[in-house]
Amino acid sequence: AQKITQTQPGMFVQEKEAVTLDCTYDTSDQSYGLFWYKQPSSGEMIFLIYQGSYDEQNATEGRYSLNFQKARKSANLVISASQLGDSAMYFCAMREVNTGNQFYFGTGTSLTVIP
Amino acid sequence: GAGVSQSPSNKVTEKGKDVELRCDPISGHTALYWYRQSLGQGLEFLIYFQGNSAPDKSGLPSDRFSAERTGGSVSTLTIQRTQQEDSAVYLCASSTRVGTLRETQYFGPGTRLLVL
Numbered sequence: 001a002q003k004i005t006q007t008q009p010g011m012f013v014q015e016k017e018a019v020t021l022d023c024t025y026d027t028s029d030q031s032y033g034l035f036w037y038k039q040p041s042s043g044e045m046i047f048l049i050y051q052g053s054y055d056e057q058n059a060t061e062g063r064y065s066l067n068f069q070k071a072r073k074s075a076n077l078v079i080s081a082s083q084l085g086d087s088a089m090y091f092c093a094m095r096e097v098n099t100g101n102q103f104y105f106g107t108g109t110s111l112t113v114i115p
Numbered sequence: 116g117a118g119v120s121q122s123p124s125n126k127v128t129e130k131g132k133d134v135e136l137r138c139d140p141i142s143g144h145t146a147l148y149w150y151r152q153s154l155g156q157g158l159e160f161l162i163y164f165q166g167n168s169a170p171d172k173s174g175l176p177s178d179r180f181s182a183e184r185t186g187g188s189v190s191t192l193t194i195q196r197t198q199q200e201d202s203a204v205y206l207c208a209s210s211t212r213v214g215t216l217r218e219t220q221y222f223g224p225g226t227r228l229l230v231l
Contacts, residue, residue: 044225093158095218101163105157
């Protein structure tokens, strides 16, 4: 089974609108971390936001927030007030305490912001 | 510069040739990761170095792949007898806050490898 599933290969959003990028994960660990990365066309992966499995509050970083629903094993990324520069690939990733060094990445969602 | 750097940025080679890809991590980062990203796919973990510990090679797809890290800094990923399926972007990352779940990885721009 896939550890990280991103079901939206491509998304479009109007500039200044909010958009939600879906991510579900599969783990039997109680302790794990969830990450979102942005990959612009330049290719460099940029860390956006982190959510720990024991964190009671949803993580927020500026215009990024993570809608963490532990029982549903989902960790959706919400981008508010979209900007043209948000157009990129977005990857969800997970790290489990029991698998040490491995970061598991999803296949990504391509976001296009329309002016 | 302050970020992770990788060289070359692009590499075209012929099937059967060996290639070396280089990664310079952020100064002071003790952990270094190599990933492979095939077209339209997520990142596939290859290998992990942490300080002087033995590397975690569990992600290397075959014995044609090897990596070393000299002096706890620069790393080289070597692919011997390249095959067309090795064509991908190879990403390097270094990290801080090692040993915690909230380990933040900083990625380089990648090396785009094309095997003809």
